[in-house]
Amino acid sequence: MSVHPTLPRDTGRAGQDLNTQALRADARRESLRLLALLSPSLFLVFAIIIVPIGWLFWLSLFDEAGALSAANYARFFEQASYIKTFVTTFRVAFIVTGACVLLGYPLAYMLSQLPRRAASICLIFVILPFWTSVLVRTYAWLVILQRKGLINSWLIDLGVISEPLPLANNLSGVVIGMTHILLPFLVLPLYASMKTIDTDCLRAGMNLGAGPVATFRQIFFPLSLPGLASGVVIVFVLCLGFFVTPALMGGGKVIMWAMRMEQTTSLYSNWGAGAALGVVLLVVTLALLGLFQWLLGARATGVWSSR
């Protein structure tokens, strides 16, 4: 005796087909609905990122007479100042990123070792500068660093130096100002990634015979690398596009790419001149991100999704 009522064979198959079709239709409807949900953001991405960048690229191919030409790019090689600006931009970006790492890593490490309550209070102090405009902070640094500013006055009053140190209106001013502004961008992702490091892993390291230094070097540091990499990438890319701080702190002697874009856009009557600078920066930035990915492998890029 069969437990189940016997259905005519063909009916069963038809029912199965019906169900398959219904399931398929459901799946289709669901993906359409998801697409519909996504479409506003897809449209936004298209309208405010893809189209303008494409437009920028298109514009960069036309000279002042409106003719198709490579003049906007040829200028980089004809005029020495563009190469110089380019080199300066990357030099500043490297120095500032380096300074952020040197200052930010120990800071993030200290924060990650503090008890939760103390750490959140300290984190507020890390984030606090975000609430002040970049302009205000840059002027504040000017007041502190210039020849008759706080630091030089103190040092001279204390007799440490007789001539004021050249801290503002040059490269060091730019580096100090930018490092201050960008430090939180390094510390926050780094701190977040350090917090996810399992303390048991460190204990395991010591238990297995690695001293504190070896444990740090072989376990803590490699595990903090994803956070460090994302912080470094963020800081470096932000550096490349900096305007206000180098304009105010550089004394006109540290010309960075964004400043050059502004100059070029007002100097030439075709948008292409400035657009070409934008395209170059974009391409170089993307190339660098690619290089970062390649150098740090999947772990660094996994940062964006997992950690």
Next chain:
Amino acid sequence: MSIAPSALPISMRRIEKRFGSVAVLRDLNLDVAAGEFLTLLGPSGSGKTTLLMILAGFVRANAGSIKVGGDEIITTPPHRRNIGMVFQNYALFPHMNVFHNIAFPLKQRGVGAAETAERVEKALDLVKLKGLGERRVDQLSGGQRQRVALARAIVFEPRIVLMDEPLSALDKGLREHMQIELRALHRRLGMMTTVYVTHDQREAITMSDRIAVMNAGRIEQLDRPETLYATPRTRFVAGFIGESNFIPVECRNGSVWYEDQRIHTAAPSPAPGQHLMVVRPEKLRLLTDAEPASGVNVLNATLSDIIYQGDSFVCYAVLRDGRQLTLRDYCRSDVLARMPAPGRPVTLGLDAQDTILVAAD
């Protein structure tokens, strides 16, 4: 793995640990014999994990002494203690593959590449993970991670291995399988004194040579599993290991009384006063009219419920004073045949040698 240095005993004396004003361990003394598998068993907050952390060196005791084979190690930093440890969450290094995880302790000890490869291979073989050396940690199942953690803890042939609830993250079937395997491995390696922490009494009973039952920062009882089960010395131990019925009894004039009924006991009568009689469910029997023989305690009760569990059954019976007792027996046909219906009076028998007396709290 074959050239085993001889195992070392551990001797802990007057260990004290406070976190702020909270005393976690108080005046704790524990000896672990060389090569022994000793389990620290207790509920959470009993101090068992803290004791393990002190042994490993991650937590510094406020006072006390720990000697391993006669050498004082209480101030030795963890990386110089040469103690292997398996962590609850395994604590495998996620940025290294299986091979490098297991090779890690060898690398710290400056073992050469060829010997490292050989020993890691052996360890992998021992935990039945041969050929998985190149796997990334996140490609392993829970059971495999557990085995890697184990291999990593023993590959450098430590004299002592600590295990902190290493099986708690595994599902039931795998856990029971690993219990047996761990036990077998311990026997095979022979030279490793093992201290194992768990809150699972079955696990403790299955695996251990001896069990230290911990409660509120103290060791309540330290014995072989069967001794612990048969003769728990405190109500806590009786309650924590196995199931127990507790019946209040009084000791007067050299004999033991449950209300006005004299209780036959095998052990010499304890000090006068209130005590608790521990009755294991499987030691109670349903009596027929033909019995009882002498030396059997008879308890009259009313059957309230019977629950069949396939191979066995559980009866709930209520004594005259309203106290409920649990009885467990196998489903033999003769027992089932004379099983009364719920609501009927029953007579329960308890042999004198199965009575256990512990102090009333």
Next chain:
Amino acid sequence: MNRTRSVSILAVAGLMAAVAPPAMAGDTITVASWGGTYQEAETKAFFKPTADALGITIKEDTTNGLDDVRLQVTGNAVKWDITELGADECARGSKEGLFEKLDYGIIDKSGINPKLVHDDWVGISYTSVVLIYRTDVFGDKGPKTWADFWNVEKFPGRRALSGSQATETLSVAALANGIPIDKVYPVDIDGALKSVDKIRGHIDAWWTSGAQAMQLVKDGEVDMASIWNGRAGTLKKEGAPISFSFDQGVLTADCMVIPKGAKNKAAAMKALAMFVSPQLQANLPLYVDNGPVNEKAFETGKIPQDRIKDINSSPENVKKQVLQDAAFWRDNLVEATEKFNNLVQQ
């Protein structure tokens, strides 16, 4: 002040009645300028009296310069009816065809330097680039000429020049070479660049905005600098220890234009006519240090005698200065600026 304004409104109303039919009451035009204290002064001097006299509404906006106009005109989205620009920007925009033709039947150009009167743009005010020095460093024996500024042995000290306004710095560099003020234009660009090359290593800051120039001098970051007279005047008023004069100053004009495709061209033309009229031009120096572009303003009697000597475009002061040639920079700006950048950013 009130009396002055009502007099001017009456006078202007009379003038308009004679010259042209009044604009349609209720028209609204939008005028863009540089913002800040300068635009506030323009509002009081030009915009408010014009709106009152013509019975129109003048809305205000701010501009970043020629880019904004180019963006609006080429994008067919002209928001402004009148906008202010630098004279060399006007000359360049004119060449690009970004502006409407001006009707000099409505706009009375008499009294305006012919160099600032063009088919599609007209001057509106003057700014001077002057040499400023700190009196706490030099007393009253500071550098008086650009040759002095270039003389690092005689006048040791920290220096700043404009890095963003190559036209001004090259004009100044030509003067430093000893070229007389009436021979500066057309600028010998290579000669001027050689002159810049000489001082380049002694420049401690190349300023990129008026505010920065002011801050550099005010905070003692530099002891001497080129600076716009408006900023220098502000420092003086604040009591900073500085001194400057119009000797060897470089007069740069601002101009106004009607962007091509402006929606209210007719009303804009009438408003512009009023902006450059002597009566309203004479209002400007009452509020800022930027001089009027119409020299007849000095004949209106509205500007106090003791104020006239401080105004950069007074007939006395104009003689001491070089007028920047917009047409010259229209043709040479790009090349000169690129060469200047190559030199300065070495």
